[in-house]
Amino acid sequence: MIFVNDRYCPQNHACPAVASCPQGAIVQESIMFAPRIDYDLCTDCRVCTKACRVFQYFPEEATVTTPSGAATVAS
Numbered sequence: 001m002i003f004v005n006d007r008y009c010p011q012n013h014a015c016p017a018v019a020s021c022p023q024g025a026i027v028q029e030s031i032m033f034a035p036r037i038d039y040d041l042c043t044d045c046r047v048c049t050k051a052c053r054v055f056q057y058f059p060e061e062a063t064v065t066t067p068s069g070a071a072t073v074a075s
């Protein structure tokens with residue numbers, strides 16, 4: 001599962017990874033916010049992980065800590 005770790009995003013520019021996603025699954029509502037993943041479209045291809053370190057792949061359930069708190073992600 002791909003997770004957006006907004007700890008690494010300065011949230012002040014257009015996300016260059018949006019165009020890298022072959023599924024159109026990366027959404028950025030404003031340049032002042034970190035992008036998010038549309039999990040209905042994401043296929044876990046991991047292309048985005050090469051575009052920006054904000055996108056991180058977790059193969060199994062994991063707990064990550066971001067500025068907004070801890071989140072549990074599951075594949």
Ligand code: SF4
Pocket residue numbers: 002020021022023024025026037041042043044045046047048049055
């Ligand atoms: S893993 Fe692939 S489909 Fe999912 S957001 Fe990243 S580039 Fe898009």
